[in-house]
Amino acid sequence: xxxxxxxxxxxxxxxxxxxxxxxxxxxxxxxxxxxxxxxxxxxxxxxxxxxxxxxxxxxxxxxxxxxxxxxxxxxxxxxxxxxxxxxxxxxxxxxxxxxxxxxxxxxxxxxxxxxxxxxxxxxxxxxxxxxxxxxxxxxxxxxxxxxxxxxxxxxxxxxxxxxxxxxxxxxxxxxxxxxxxxxxxxxxxxxxxxxxxxxxxxxxxxxxxxxxxxxxxxxxxxxxxxxxxxxxxxxxxxxxxxxxxxxxxxxxxxxxxxxxxxxxxxxxxxxxxxxxxxxxxxxxxxxxxxxxxxxxxxxxxxxxxxxxxxxxxxxxxxxxxxxxxxxxxxxxxxxxxxxxxxxxxxxxxxxxxxxxxxxxxxxxxxxxxxxxxxxxxxxxxxxxxxx
Ligand SMILES: Cc1ncc(COP(=O)(O)O)c(C=O)c1O
Numbered sequence: 189x190x191x192x193x194x195x196x197x198x199x200x201x202x203x204x205x206x207x208x209x210x211x212x213x214x215x216x217x218x219x220x221x222x223x224x225x226x227x228x229x230x231x232x233x234x235x236x237x238x239x240x241x242x243x244x245x246x247x248x249x250x251x252x253x254x255x256x257x258x259x260x261x262x263x264x265x266x267x268x269x270x271x272x273x274x275x276x277x278x279x280x281x282x283x284x285x286x287x288x289x290x291x292x293x294x295x296x297x298x299x300x301x302x303x304x305x306x307x308x309x310x311x312x313x314x315x316x317x318x319x320x321x322x323x324x325x326x327x328x329x330x331x332x333x334x335x336x337x338x339x340x341x342x343x344x345x346x347x348x349x350x351x352x353x354x355x356x357x358x359x360x361x362x363x364x365x366x367x368x369x370x371x372x373x374x375x376x377x378x379x380x381x382x383x384x385x386x387x388x389x390x391x392x393x394x395x396x397x398x399x400x401x402x403x404x405x406x407x408x409x410x411x412x413x414x415x416x417x418x419x420x421x422x423x424x425x426x427x428x429x430x431x432x433x434x435x436x437x438x439x440x441x442x443x444x445x446x447x448x449x450x451x452x453x454x455x456x457x458x459x460x461x462x463x464x465x466x467x468x469x470x471x472x473x474x475x476x477x478x479x480x481x482x483x484x485x486x487x488x489x490x491x492x493x494x495x496x497x498x499x500x501x502x503x504x505x506x507x508x509x510x511x512x513x514x515x516x517x518x519x520x521x522x523x524x525x526x527x528x529x530x531x532x533x534x535x536x537x538x539x540x541x542x543x544x545x546x547x548x549x550x551x552x553x554x555x556x557x558x559x560x561x562x563x564x565x566x567x568x569x570x571x572x573x574x575x
Pocket of ligand 1: 255256280283284332361381382384394396
């Protein structure tokens with residue numbers, strides 16, 4: 189190798205590159221807000237809601253302060269509370285289960301499918317049986333679109349229909365993806381997403397949104413996100429939250445939304461290059477038939493994960509773990525029920541590791557990552573063989 193040539197470097201997520209790409213349009217958008225001064229519910233908020241709804245084909249978009257609140261607001265709008273069971277995957281970010289507890293209901297943990305790492309249909313059926321056995325009232329399912337790939341909504345929907353359950357999609361990681369030609373935002377009764385900065389469509393702070401086609405519930409959600417006070421009413425009618433999306437965040441997201449389709453395509457290219465370079469070396473993620481992913485994470489499965497992560501770090505490749513534990517094993521969640529036979533989430537939590545993934549990952553940097561992973565796996569295997 190030419191020693192004079194600098195070794196490419198890789199950021200796990202490169203928000204600075206994205207910012208550079210957007211040029212001064214972002215600054216202009218923020219300055220426009222500073223000039224008009226409507227920091228709360230300024231015109232950018234309703235404009236963003238309109239554009240997001242049009243982007244995914246949902247009838248209503250209700251923005252709010254973050255993705256966690258987006259989930260909680262739906263549970264509040266549906267009056268889900270004590271005695272109710274809400275089915276959540278055991279392998280997800282903690283917010284999915286947290287909101288159920290905050291609503292006063294009981295989360296029931298469901299195992300995930302070995303290919304997609306998303307909610308498993310047979311385990312969901314077992315979890316519903318378990319909830320009934322415990323005297324809980326099954327009310328809702330929260331499928332999570334882990335790492336950016338939609339859950340198996342057709343299968344989950346048939347179970348939801350059979351048991352009269354509501355479907356609330358946790359699409360914090362998957363806004364922009366699709367399943368069988370339908371965009372995320374239209375695959376469930378409600379969809380909640382997050383604009384946390386590292387999400388595929390991220391702001392420069394917290395933000396979230398709910399999507400639904402239900403006119404009455406959309407109205408209620410508009411009220412609940414602002415202390416239970418509808419925009420056209422003088423007084424609070426319900427117990428709600430203070431969960432508004434800041435106008436400045438809306439202005440930033442409007443700019444980022446313009447780039448979003450091109451960024452999704454760029455992420456797909458990065459995922460394809462990883463699959464080509466790492467398939468057969470490690471277990472790479474698979475996307476189900478009819479689905480597209482927005483690759484919130486590119487997560488592989490490895491043996492000896494700690495050694496793998498250390499060797500990658502030493503070679504200049506950052507990695508991250510999503511997630512270290514299944515939710516049922518977290519200290520605050522051990523008391524809640526789970527589907528009989530649940531076992532895959534613990535296995536996954538010991539082996540998953542995410543590689544750098546963003547729309548601005550240059551091919552040279554990605555080839556460096558791929559080469560590093562290949563050689564780390566080779567040397568770990570050789571080490572095992574020599575032991
Ligand atoms: C699956 C999932 N659900 C919910 C959330 C919560 O979103 P937020 O951080 O915007 O509250 C996240 C964000 O990390 C997530 O990944």
